[in-house]
Amino acid sequence: MALEPDTTRYWFEVVEVGLEFTPARENWRKLMQDVVTRFPGHGTLFEEKKS
Template sequence: MGEVGLEDTPGKENRRKLMQNVITHFPGYRTLFEEKYLEGKAEGEARGEAKGILRVLEVRGLAISDDVRERITTCTDLDRLNDWLDRSGTVERAEDLFTEESPAS
């Protein structure tokens, strides 16, 4: 419920005080609001990384199978996605993203 129906009543001021407490405790107190916010932020970052990987592969003209596309878009590990993004500019095939780089001899 928002403040719209409260006009200039004491209820409006009470609601503002309650909401201020929620926001005051928002980062660092592991509130439900913070957990949902951070969860959504991480999901958004993962989607953005996946989109970037696919875009680089597409611009380079590499074929992207449905399996490769699904593996990239369903990954939620940001470190892995960052690695794939770095490698997407140099791999010869999209599938090569998933192979470990061999050490230089």
């Protein structure tokens, strides 16, 4: 099964928000370096890149 690119990016960010301050979050952030934010205000990597 494949998802549309926008759907995939959305779920990538849902996972990061759910990881919060766990050690796995840093690894996730490395894997997701080129994705755009859908959850402003949560301090995700996507927001940091926009600044």
